[in-house]
Every structure is written in structure tokens, then in C-alpha cells.
Amino acid sequence: QVQVIETGGGLVQVGGSLRLSCVVSGSPFSRHAMGWFRRAPGKELEFLAAINWNGERTYYTDNAKGRFTISRDNAKSPVYLQMNSLKVEDTAVYFCAATAIDDGTEYLMPKVFYEYDYSGQGTQVTVSS
Numbered sequence: 001q002v003q004v005i006e007t008g009g010g011l012v013q014v015g016g017s018l019r020l021s022c023v024v025s026g027s028p029f030s031r032h033a034m035g036w037f038r039r040a041p042g043k044e045l046e047f048l049a050a051i052n053w054n055g056e057r058t059y060y061t062d063n064a065k066g067r068f069t070i071s072r073d074n075a076k077s078p079v080y081l082q083m084n085s086l087k088v089e090d091t092a093v094y095f096c097a098a099t100a101i102d103d104g105t106e107y108l109m110p111k112v113f114y115e116y117d118y119s120g121q122g123t124q125v126t127v128s129s
Contacts, residue, residue, distance in 0.1 A: 002026045002118045006096045009123030012086055018125060020081040022096030029100035033108050034079040038092035050109035053101045059109050086127045093122040
């Protein structure tokens, strides 16, 4: 059974930083593109950033660009979301998602949730003033 597990959420003050981690286990595939999403209270799921299977390419939405950094060391390492200069409006449940990569799709970085094969239960990030 494939599991996607996010960790690193918590309570932080405005202007602070958090680093979220995501690992995939139990997948029959060795390569995954990964993405981070979030759902704030009363709002729809929002895509933030994606990274290809080996970390060579990344993509950010305007909301994430400049303050958030997605990274991974290699195909088997965790995927991180470094979040700096946090704002109250960053309060949300943050989800990690993974999609298997075949030959020919090495630069795939889906930007919509339904294009991912697996996702986690989320980790809560609360930014207080």
C-alpha cells in the first residue's frame, strides 16, 4: 500500500519559518514527481509548487514564489517545502502529492491535484499574530 506522509507542520508566529517534509513509501515505482498543495479554512485546495522526479526542475505559483522553496536531493530522498516569512493567511492544511514517472515523462510536474496518483493526509500549519 502506497503511503504519502507529510511532517513538519506546527504553530509559528508571523514572519517565522517552517520546513515541511514528505516521503513516499510502498510505491511500486522508483520515480515520482511531487507537489505541495494547501487548503485554508473555508477555501478551496490551492496548488503551491511542484518538483520533478530528480529535483532538476521546479515550478511555483505566484503565491509561493519568493517565500517557499520546494526541494529534494535525489529520487529517493524526501521532498521538502521550506516556508519563510510566514503570514497569517498561510494558515492551512498542507498536502503532499506524488505521481509515478515513466520513461518520457521525466519533466512532468502536475499542477492540478487529480493528476497525482497518491496524496497524504496533510499537516496543519498555523501562523499566529
